[in-house]
Amino acid sequence: SSELTQDPAVSVALGQTVRITCQGDSVRSFSPSWYQQKPGQAPVLVIYGENNRPSGIPDRFSGSRSGNTASLTITGAQAADEADYYCGSRDRSDNHRVFGGGTKVTVL
Amino acid sequence: QVQLQESGPGLVKPSETLSLTCSVSGYSISSGHYWGWIRQTPAKGLEWIASIYYTGNTNYNPSLKSRVTMSVDTSKNQFSLKLTSVTAEDTAVYYCARERVLSYGYNFDSWGQGTLVTVSS
Numbered sequence: 001s002s003e004l005t006q007d008p009a010v011s012v013a014l015g016q017t018v019r020i021t022c023q024g025d026s027v028r029s030f031s032p033s034w035y036q037q038k039p040g041q042a043p044v045l046v047i048y049g050e051n052n053r054p055s056g057i058p059d060r061f062s063g064s065r066s067g068n069t070a071s072l073t074i075t076g077a078q079a080a081d082e083a084d085y086y087c088g089s090r091d092r093s094d095n096h097r098v099f100g101g102g103t104k105v106t107v108l
Numbered sequence: 109q110v111q112l113q114e115s116g117p118g119l120v121k122p123s124e125t126l127s128l129t130c131s132v133s134g135y136s137i138s139s140g141h142y143w144g145w146i147r148q149t150p151a152k153g154l155e156w157i158a159s160i161y162y163t164g165n166t167n168y169n170p171s172l173k174s175r176v177t178m179s180v181d182t183s184k185n186q187f188s189l190k191l192t193s194v195t196a197e198d199t200a201v202y203y204c205a206r207e208r209v210l211s212y213g214y215n216f217d218s219w220g221q222g223t224l225v226t227v228s229s
């Protein structure tokens with residue numbers, strides 16, 4: 001089955017831009033979704049279908065994909081964006097789902 | 109607006125069966141979509157367990173397939189998870205979620221609040 005690889009942690013200065021990446025073979029075929037999770041809360045979908053935002057998600061969140069790497073970009077990071085971010089997708093060859101290991105975003 | 113709520117025992121003994129139910133409100137399971145279970149531990153992060161369509165078609169995580177059964181009850185607007193022969197490694201927060209299966213990718217667009225299940229004697 002496919003795996004999705006994320007950097008464990010990244011930091012960003014308040015108001016600056018941060019990019020979180022998700023690498024894996026399945027990314028070549030399927031657009032990952034991105035989830036934000038704050039402590040003690042359930043994950044929340046923030047990006048799907050490469051660059052679609054569910055209702056209520058600020059437009060400072062955007063997604064992109066190139067080759068085997070997908071990215072979630074936060075443009076003008078806010079203190080409220082400090083959270084863990086996970087990518088998720090389906091396996092390239094099987095109808096299974098997989099999540100990345102998560103990236104902890106710290107807003108300085 | 110769809111809402112999901114997990115229910116079930118918070119403590120399960122080793123070798124026994126973990127049983128959880130997800131109650132859905134604000135949306136009819138029979139209207140479509142897949143419905144899934146995901147668990148989370150500090151060590152392994154988010155782990156997909158299984159997904160089911162309202163017709164009963166299921167997909168299981170290969171690493172758990174031998175121990176997992178997922179079912180749906182459209183009359184109660186609920187779906188359920190059974191995980192047999194549990195060990196301490198099955199201790200986790202278990203989430204139920206609605207899943208959208210699209211041609212370009214899958215995503216879980218609504219989640220329950222999660223329920224902690226501890227496996228211990």
